[in-house]
Amino acid sequence: MSQIAALGGRVRALRQRGRITQAQLALQLGISPSYLNLIEQNRRPLPAMLLIKLSDILQIDLKTFSTDADIRRTGELIEVFADPLFDEDDVTTQEVRDLVATSPVLSRAIVRLFDAYRSAARSRDSLAARLSDGQDLASEETLRLPTEEVSDLIQHHANFFPVLEEGSARVSRDGRLDTGDMAEQLTRYLESHCGVRVKLDQADAMGGATRRYDPARRELTLSEVLRRGSRNFQLAYQIGLLTQSDAIDGIAADPLLTSDESRALCRVALANYFAAAVLMPYDAFLAAAQAERYDLELLGHRFRVKFEQTCHRLTTLRKPGHEGVPFHMVRVDIAGNISKRFSASGLRFARYSGACPRWVVFAAFLTPGEIRTQLSEMPDGTRHFWVARTVRKARGGYHAPRTEFALGLGCEVRHAARMIYAEGMNLHTREAIVPVGVTCRACERMDCEQRAFPALQHRLKINEHVRGLSFYVPVDRC
Template identity: 40%
Template structure:
């Protein structure tokens, strides 16, 4: 078994708790010199020390895995496409603060514009592993108070009235937004045609916005711009509402008992396929974790409009996505789940599923929203999913995909649309070849 060094992760954990090496060594029952050697990668991380770190600091053992840097390595690859991944991984592990500054500079446009607000919010949730404990527990607590799902709509309307002085008017809107709140009259208008789960979500969203606004402000305060804080405020309210519709312990136990069968879960909670997938990607409560999923949503043009991850999946931010990825094939079989065992250039392997979702029709001649939703996990988690049934899960059977053509190092790819950035294109005047954009 290869030795695993985790000095940077241990040092980050210690500094995050404002501990000296002596303080941390005492909590771990280690000598200070031994901890110093661990932090400086002079000693490998043993299983005994790993379990002691996880127990004493309530941190997932995956925090010390080299895989946790996968996304950062992918982003560095965008900026330095010809540098070997191992060198990028070493740089990330040893100098995480420096790497953060390098990526911030690399993501700016030539005009020097800062990172966009949605990128900031996406990174905010990524750093939280897509799990906000305080909000999840508040949502679960409210759901418990409301009782059975069929009673929640009526009781939420009553709670808005009694707790917050808001009168709910159902079916006041026939088109447009699902929810409109009128602060001057303290009236909440809801659109006709919403399902029970959708009504619960919108009512919970409004309840959260009014009852927990200070908490949302506090949680989003680290974001650097007013615009990003506003986007995060709404996203946190939506997170709270999802926790009311699908309370943590209930959805986790139901997911485990059904082996994460999304259609059965959606039927159980009355939710849509996309909403259910999104909620599954948040089940990372310490001591009661679900499968760590990656969640994405894309349109036919390949634009990724949602991207959440409970772990370190690493698609390029700037170079598009791989045309061999299963999420693009989902449009070929509308409404059906498509599966794929996929391998990235760094030999990490995944199980992905994807399916199209459509918004309901709004009237003749009006465009209908259509997306493909993807849910993926590391291959070593695949047996927990019903979607692994009948698949060859061996790495040798995996479809080779990449992080987008400009960042992908794969040679001889039949779908390559652009040469790898930083490489010179090889032009052969003496032969006609099938391979496009050969590089050296």
């Protein structure tokens, strides 16, 4: 069934939610009740003009009919039902798809309920540990992690914030930041437009901080350990907090953020967005990225930014009519924890459990500092082209801790030829494809040597006399 045809269930659900009969809605749409019935039964497509009229009549956003949103919600629900809590229920992938198509509100409510359940479980475990340690129990933990809420907000906005792009352009224009020494120009802007004095200090005096702002004294202190690009970024970040506070507060007031901690973290993320937009102006950066075929290291040198900042900025190039490649990006540590995630390509990242170990982002730890590529295929047949490399964060001298992460940047394979890293690769041969999934529990592949958990779609069958590719591969397939 086509994606257009599959909208029928969504139309029926929205009509019923608005307590409108088929005859009433058909009259307002200017079609017969029988034709509307065929649309709702997915036996006729929903034309674009009817879709627009429907959104006006029901007073809904056209994004309600977004198939991308359906795909993301389906993936989230598959992961929800992959939890051992539902082992006895045998929920199928098709049942999940039907639920998303016909009951979008219920689907969203199930995900929120599961979020609350997971958060309550975390709080319970934390409470038990604190009780056993005799710790103070005065503080109360939030239902959802602030990092999750901020990631969801960024995804909701497609990681593109026009008001901050406009603000960065004004600062660049007023500060004449297009030529010369960027650090000097940003420092001068802070002094002349914000009344803030900038100074450098030794690492010991900073007490572990790399940037410290004193609002009372209007003084910004940067650590000596910051290199040129990082120093520029911190200067631009402070300008963002001081000059874009109204815009940032407006975005951070989104109901998706349910705690003060989430809103504070959102402010930091948005100030970082602004800083990247100042150092990598939209039009200039997009033009350079296209001309250099998304050569990440070359772009970093040209705009004097880090590898991670370059990857981040590429995911924000979503201006309507003036977009770059729709990338997804993920940052992981060596234990597999996902600390940053965003997807404009449709790829879904694990929300509740570990990611697939076959992703090239994990293999990047085997060759630190080197770029690795991968052509991957999801269980549904969708193919992606990946670029991955490790990044190291160090703060200080010999004794300072060094943190290693791996960054993965990817896109649908149809965009891969626009990237320099795909040169010489046959993007259509099956021999080059690495089969991957999202999580073990939700993955349907039964021929994976790295499977760590039984698949949701197959009951676990144990035969002590037979060993297959994996302990979790059904014996009848061995």
